[in-house]
Amino acid sequence: MQYPEWIWHNGAIKRWAEATTHVMAHALHYGSSVFEGIRCYQTPSGPAIFRLTDHNRRLLASARIYEMAMPYSVDEINAACREVVLRNGLSQAYLRPVAFRGLGGFGLSADTPTDMAVAAWHMGPYLGEGVLDDGIDACVSSWQRFAPNTIPAGAKAGGNYLSGQLVAREARRLGFGEGIALASTGLLSEGAGENLFLVIDGALHTTPVSAALLNGITRNSIIHLARDAGIDVVERDLPREYLYLCDELFMCGTAAEITPIRSVDGRAVGAGKPGPVTRRIQDLFFGLFDGTTPDRHGWLEPLEA
Ligand code: PMP
Incomplete structure (x- = not known):
């Protein structure tokens, strides 16, 4: 996979290499993340993100099931998705918003703060060419x-x-x-x-x-x-x-x-x-x-x- 230059992380656009998290992040130990996979397609009227709002609504629903506080609204996450695709100069892309229990508080029921990132990169057919x-x-x-x-x-x-x-x-x-x-x-x-x-x-x-x-x-x-x-x-x-x-x-x-x-x-x-x-x-x-x-x-x- 060729990494794109920019990534959205906790409200800011950063260089890919700088969007890191701590080894003691809750999600790394307990699987406590929620995410989406979304595609942006080229269309005759310009690039369009397929069902962006429905995907990000599902992201919030997944967080809700796990009582994970979400620091951003659907509109804000939609904007982050658009920003990261545009910033990387992509028109066809796979987008990956991910929210996860980060650092701070380690018990299973801890109200660990939620971190969030959105990555986007060019992706062909997932199960292989052809x-x-x-x-x-x-x-x-x-x-x-x-x-x-x-x-x-x-x-x-x-x-x-x-x-x-x-x-x-x-x-x-x-x-x-x-x-x-x-x-x-x-x-x-x-x-x-x-x-x-x-x-x-x-x-x-x-x-x-x-x-x-x-x-x-x-x-x-x-x-x-x-x-x-x-x-x-x-x-x-x-x-x-x-x-x-x-x-x-x-x-x-x-x-x-x-x-x-x-x-x-x-x-x-x-x-x-x-x-x-x-x-x-x-x-x-x-x-x-x-x-x-x-x-x-x-x-x-x-x-x-
Ligand atoms: N089932 C599972 C387990 C998946 O990971 C996915 C991909 N997100 C799907 C079904 C298909 O879901 P969607 O069409 O929303 O991408």
């Missing part, structure tokens, strides 16, 4: 997602990503592009860092928020785009075997965008290549950024507000 066209080979992980009464999956918190690391690392070690986890119920949950959509008889089926998953903003966008286009969407519990029976399968997330899955556990999904409904959803989604899909929901927030 995957948006070709699709990936996925596997079902031997690791399950955490049960809902243990760690709230609806918070995008640093500690949750220990689970994601186990799932993703196991998949890569075994030669797969990504891992899919089951919930503690044994039913399908989501990918290591992506939500799941199955195509069955032309309709989209996606696992519900009760299945230990992050309520993804890309997932929500796809639900809207599909329904706007007359494609049925069902949020429902899905057993593992549907991965082997569905006609098409894809993963989605800010980083992964819309990545087709061509096989699971070595079994071809449908025809073993990205299918027509997946392509249609990709066209609708990426069409938001080339102007071929109208932005009916006001999701494109201009970089220069």
Whole structure:
């Protein structure tokens, strides 16, 4: 990764090398951070940050779940996001706002002060070059997602990503592009860092928020785009075997965008290549950024507000 020059840290723009924290920061020991991943796209009317406000609302919601005081409002964090992209001269970027319990107070229930940073850098397809066209080979992980009464999956918190690391690392070690986890119920949950959509008889089926998953903003966008286009969407519990029976399968997330899955556990999904409904959803989604899909929901927030 090539580091950009500037980063936003606790209210000021600093040089990348100067945006550091102490080794005794609470978050480093206990996973007590909340964060977002957001993309800025080039569009015919200039760079736009996709659902910036919705992402930063989710950031505040994640902090609220953990009773973490947030020193900045959504508007202030939106402004910090814009500032760091502009300052680095980026027009296509992945943005990473992160808020964390910093230094001062060390007990588990300590009201440690919250530090905050926003980084932005150029990022291509998260799961590898060419995957948006070709699709990936996925596997079902031997690791399950955490049960809902243990760690709230609806918070995008640093500690949750220990689970994601186990799932993703196991998949890569075994030669797969990504891992899919089951919930503690044994039913399908989501990918290591992506939500799941199955195509069955032309309709989209996606696992519900009760299945230990992050309520993804890309997932929500796809639900809207599909329904706007007359494609049925069902949020429902899905057993593992549907991965082997569905006609098409894809993963989605800010980083992964819309990545087709061509096989699971070595079994071809449908025809073993990205299918027509997946392509249609990709066209609708990426069409938001080339102007071929109208932005009916006001999701494109201009970089220069
Ligand atoms: N699930 C997990 C565990 C994730 O980390 C992500 C990426 N943030 C997603 C789903 C997709 O969420 P979003 O579309 O909001 O990026």
